[in-house]
Amino acid sequence: MLKPQYRLKETSEQKANNGFRTLKRVSTLLSKQKGMLALVLLMVVFSSFLSLFGPYFIGKIIDEHIVTKKQDGLIQSIMILGGVYLFLSLSLFLQNYWMAAIAQKTVYSLRKQLFEKFHKLPIRFFEERQHGELMSRITNDIENVSQTLNSSMIQFFSSTLTLVGAVFVMLSLSPLLTVLTLTIVPMMYFGMKWITNRTSMLFKEQQRNLGELNGFIEESISGQKIIKMFSREKKVISEFQRKNETLKQSGFWAQTYSGFIPKLMNVLNNVSFAIIAGIGGVFTLKGLISIGVIVIFAEYSRQFTRPLNDLANQFNMLLSAIAGAERVFEIIDMEEEEDNKEAVHLPNIKGEVEFHHVSFSYEKRQETIRDIHFRVSPGETVALVGPTGAGKTTIINLLSRFYDPDSGQVFIDDYDIKRIKRASLRQHMAFVLQDTFLFQGTIRENIRYGRLDASDKDVEEAAKLANAHSFIMKLPNGYDTILNQEGSGISQGQKQLLAIARAILANPSILILDEATSSIDTVTELKIQEALQRLMKGRTSFVIAHRLNTIRNADQILVLNEGRIIEKGTHHSLLKAKGFYYELYHAGTGQYNMS
Numbered sequence: 001m002l003k004p005q006y007r008l009k010e011t012s013e014q015k016a017n018n019g020f021r022t023l024k025r026v027s028t029l030l031s032k033q034k035g036m037l038a039l040v041l042l043m044v045v046f047s048s049f050l051s052l053f054g055p056y057f058i059g060k061i062i063d064e065h066i067v068t069k070k071q072d073g074l075i076q077s078i079m080i081l082g083g084v085y086l087f088l089s090l091s092l093f094l095q096n097y098w099m100a101a102i103a104q105k106t107v108y109s110l111r112k113q114l115f116e117k118f119h120k121l122p123i124r125f126f127e128e129r130q131h132g133e134l135m136s137r138i139t140n141d142i143e144n145v146s147q148t149l150n151s152s153m154i155q156f157f158s159s160t161l162t163l164v165g166a167v168f169v170m171l172s173l174s175p176l177l178t179v180l181t182l183t184i185v186p187m188m189y190f191g192m193k194w195i196t197n198r199t200s201m202l203f204k205e206q207q208r209n210l211g212e213l214n215g216f217i218e219e220s221i222s223g224q225k226i227i228k229m230f231s232r233e234k235k236v237i238s239e240f241q242r243k244n245e246t247l248k249q250s251g252f253w254a255q256t257y258s259g260f261i262p263k264l265m266n267v268l269n270n271v272s273f274a275i276i277a278g279i280g281g282v283f284t285l286k287g288l289i290s291i292g293v294i295v296i297f298a299e300y301s302r303q304f305t306r307p308l309n310d311l312a313n314q315f316n317m318l319l320s321a322i323a324g325a326e327r328v329f330e331i332i333d334m335e336e337e338e339d340n341k342e343a344v345h346l347p348n349i350k351g352e353v354e355f356h357h358v359s360f361s362y363e364k365r366q367e368t369i370r371d372i373h374f375r376v377s378p379g380e381t382v383a384l385v386g387p388t389g390a391g392k393t394t395i396i397n398l399l400s401r402f403y404d405p406d407s408g409q410v411f412i413d414d415y416d417i418k419r420i421k422r423a424s425l426r427q428h429m430a431f432v433l434q435d436t437f438l439f440q441g442t443i444r445e446n447i448r449y450g451r452l453d454a455s456d457k458d459v460e461e462a463a464k465l466a467n468a469h470s471f472i473m474k475l476p477n478g479y480d481t482i483l484n485q486e487g488s489g490i491s492q493g494q495k496q497l498l499a500i501a502r503a504i505l506a507n508p509s510i511l512i513l514d515e516a517t518s519s520i521d522t523v524t525e526l527k528i529q530e531a532l533q534r535l536m537k538g539r540t541s542f543v544i545a546h547r548l549n550t551i552r553n554a555d556q557i558l559v560l561n562e563g564r565i566i567e568k569g570t571h572h573s574l575l576k577a578k579g580f581y582y583e584l585y586h587a588g589t590g591q592y593n594m595s
């Protein structure tokens, strides 16, 4: 396995640049919904204004009606105040409603793009990466972006506006009291810095521990059978307890420190209130400001400590969403497995295959196969044999264009397969592999995967030819029995019969068969052999062979060792030659030992 190559080390400057670029890209995505976005921004401005105007108006009411005990117009003012808060609520509701729509549309299209991209990437991409990690990009990372778009965008703008607006109004009412009230800002900054320095480290540790614990849980659920087989339950539970304990410890400290934040904000709010009440009171007595101004200040100071706190939180969320979006874009930008511009559809073919001096390596430093050269006539069966790692699967990978040769060519009926559209090429092939992959769905749907437009009758016909019909009919719901991905409920051999039915339905000219190494009961084995004979009849078949019977019947045996074809011929001619094949055949106790 290759190591993932996308984790290149970045300098901090590159990181900032990338972050900025990602942000720009997200805004381009958002700008597709300009109209709605403009409405949201309008509502944000409106609500920020109203949330500043409310306290200001309360202050005015106190000065004009309460302090002076003048009742004229008081009712009207209170009604206006009621209206202000009503519209404030309405504008908050609307901005959330529209923003949720924008965010969901954006992540919907991002998710769609990413999923479609997965299907355009070469198989190499998936072989080089952990599947769980790829899945987390389409789930966790996109969710991260979604949450930030949903909440942080609005909060970011409204916090900034409220903050600027509050300071501006406060300055216009009493510059001196404003400066005194703002003295808590540096205290807040240093206090928050002290806490976040500790929490950011602890949260990372908590995430890491959580990841480890989740990985361990996943592993022990999927490995339940083996755990039970070896009676390792106690060991697994004690290992789990150790990881759980570590998570508890880091979680405890992360929560404890981050729990200080609201306490600190509370203390500082009280300090600012004390400053405003105390010093504001003195100013009022000296006639410098009115009582209403004290009320306005008290209310505003509450309003700007909150946005300051929000902004810090939003910034953290924004950073993690950028990281998420970057991981998503990274895949969206990857080079696709594209067909040649002149690539053609493969018409009906006879099934002649030729490898013309083909060499290939998965990794640059080591050549996997070298100068592979052979020709197969239509309808022939070719057995690929050789020790493990000899390159048998690689030859199949090249024939089906999961990879392309570094040099040399592969021909099907005189078409260089590089000039054939991949999908068209694979339509002429069917695969029966060791590990049959079943999708969640009915048996009928799973067989129909071979040819989607096949009728129920075709499906049953194929199942009969594959010797699968009788076991299917014995299942409680027959062809409508639902299988899960693991195909639990049916045996290994029965899974292979289903794979053969699929291949029969696909009716390919070229067949690729990776024989199972696992032993299957003799009756099922006979059924498989019989079904395979029917399937292979009249088709060019490539068999990664493990069974003596298959090899004996092959028209051609290619003996591979260390990436080269070292011998070629039929079973008899190769035995007669007394070379590598002969050695393999007689290896050890005279048992057949091909892989």
Ligand SMILES: Nc1ncnc2c1ncn2[C@@H]1O[C@H](COP(=O)(O)OP(=O)(O)OP(=O)(O)O)[C@@H](O)[C@H]1O
Pocket (backbone or CB within 6 Å): 001, 002, 127, 362, 363, 368, 386, 387, 388, 389, 390, 391, 392, 393, 394, 395, 595
């Ligand atoms: N995706 C890959 N990336 C890098 N190296 C690979 C990859 N797949 C296979 N190899 C290497 O290429 C060589 C040939 O592998 P291949 O799978 O073709 O062997 P094989 O003959 O099919 O073996 P087996 O019988 O065990 O399946 C091996 O050394 C293997 O380690």
